[in-house]
Amino acid sequence: MRILYVITGLGSGGAERVVCDLANEMFKKGHDVKIAYLTGEALTKPDYKEIELIKANLNDFKSLLPTYIRLAKIIRKFRPDVVHSHMVHANILMRLVRVTTPIKKLICTAHNSNEGGALRMLSYRVTHNLANISTNVSQEATEAFEAIGAVPNNGMQTVYNGIDLEKFNCIPEARAKLKQELDLTEECGIILAVGRFNEQKDYPNLLKAISLLKKEITYPLKVVIAGDGELRNLIEDMISSLSLKKEVVLLGRRSDIPELMNAADLFVLPSKYEGFGLVVAEAMACECLVVATDCGGVAEVLSNSDFLAPPADAIALKNKMKYALELEDEDKSIVINKNLNHVQEKFSLKDIIEKWTALYYE
Numbered sequence: 001m002r003i004l005y006v007i008t009g010l011g012s013g014g015a016e017r018v019v020c021d022l023a024n025e026m027f028k029k030g031h032d033v034k035i036a037y038l039t040g041e042a043l044t045k046p047d048y049k050e051i052e053l054i055k056a057n058l059n060d061f062k063s064l065l066p067t068y069i070r071l072a073k074i075i076r077k078f079r080p081d082v083v084h085s086h087m088v089h090a091n092i093l094m095r096l097v098r099v100t101t102p103i104k105k106l107i108c109t110a111h112n113s114n115e116g117g118a119l120r121m122l123s124y125r126v127t128h129n130l131a132n133i134s135t136n137v138s139q140e141a142t143e144a145f146e147a148i149g150a151v152p153n154n155g156m157q158t159v160y161n162g163i164d165l166e167k168f169n170c171i172p173e174a175r176a177k178l179k180q181e182l183d184l185t186e187e188c189g190i191i192l193a194v195g196r197f198n199e200q201k202d203y204p205n206l207l208k209a210i211s212l213l214k215k216e217i218t219y220p221l222k223v224v225i226a227g228d229g230e231l232r233n234l235i236e237d238m239i240s241s242l243s244l245k246k247e248v249v250l251l252g253r254r255s256d257i258p259e260l261m262n263a264a265d266l267f268v269l270p271s272k273y274e275g276f277g278l279v280v281a282e283a284m285a286c287e288c289l290v291v292a293t294d295c296g297g298v299a300e301v302l303s304n305s306d307f308l309a310p311p312a313d314a315i316a317l318k319n320k321m322k323y324a325l326e327l328e329d330e331d332k333s334i335v336i337n338k339n340l341n342h343v344q345e346k347f348s349l350k351d352i353i354e355k356w357t358a359l360y361y362e
Helices: 015-030 061-078 088-100 118-126 139-147 176-182 201-212 234-240 257-265 278-285 298-302 314-325 329-346 349-361
Strands: 001-010 032-039 052-055 082-086 106-108 135-136 188-193 221-226 248-252 266-269 289-293
Touching: 001 015, 001 052, 001 061, 001 088, 001 329, 015 032, 015 082, 015 278, 015 314, 032 061, 032 088, 032 106, 052 201, 082 088, 082 349, 088 106, 088 118, 088 298, 139 188, 139 298, 176 188, 176 266, 188 201, 188 257, 188 314, 201 234, 221 257, 221 278, 234 248, 257 278, 266 278, 266 314, 278 298, 278 329, 289 314, 289 329
Parallel strands: 001 032, 001 082, 032 052, 082 106, 106 135, 188 221, 188 266, 221 248, 266 289
Antiparallel strands: none
């Protein structure tokens, strides 16, 4: 089977890693796989050099028509059996490409419960019938699309993101390695957050919560944030204004996320909105305790309200973090094992690949 994945960009987000994981697994199954991305640089890449990456060069409105023509040429030359697009811009554009270019099967996957304003969602609804299958990454996100009229009722399926359990698992030596890297004492607690520095991830909410938590605990604490983005300067200013320079470390982009998750006492997702919350499932697979905001499909992933806080509520987030950090070891182990079993049963990449394979052949 020839499979073309099309995604808005190959930055450092969860959707990008999901697409590369899909491409890797389909290539390993013997399929001919390519990835086209509309804009930006390819920061996230598949593991196999045989999977061709094609940049479509969508940089502004003026480049829209050349990008459209380029994608049409790619399809005519490659003749894919399945085009699987990801994220709203790629989804809408590929539906429009199908108006002039034959596509055997087009599957469009949204990755969020909030994909933009009314015009974008109207475009999604108007072009809905140009896709053979429309999916989203959580039941909450699917229902949100139906509620705002972006898809008709029962017009979208839920297919969860898959976690590579061979990559995200227990790494016993990781904690000692990170403590040595950051020169931390043995008793120092480690809180980890991972994600782009943008409005969605709401790091100001996390920093406010840490500022409150700092006043209520007596043990040393280090907050480690892996990521980068357009709001870095704002985050750095907040760290300074909240007097958190000793507590917060910005690591930038990292390639050792599983190791960081294994090293942490607590993983925190402070987002305003999410589709699935991939990093939550990844942290759970690494046997790291997780606290997150109750947004999008995160509650479906974490499946434990004791560790969920309302979005944009720093006090509630602080309380949940403190509760998690101060759990007795026995209780903590029970929660971690329950989380691990939940991820293994619901979000194993191997099982999710089988679901996609069935949809591709359907």
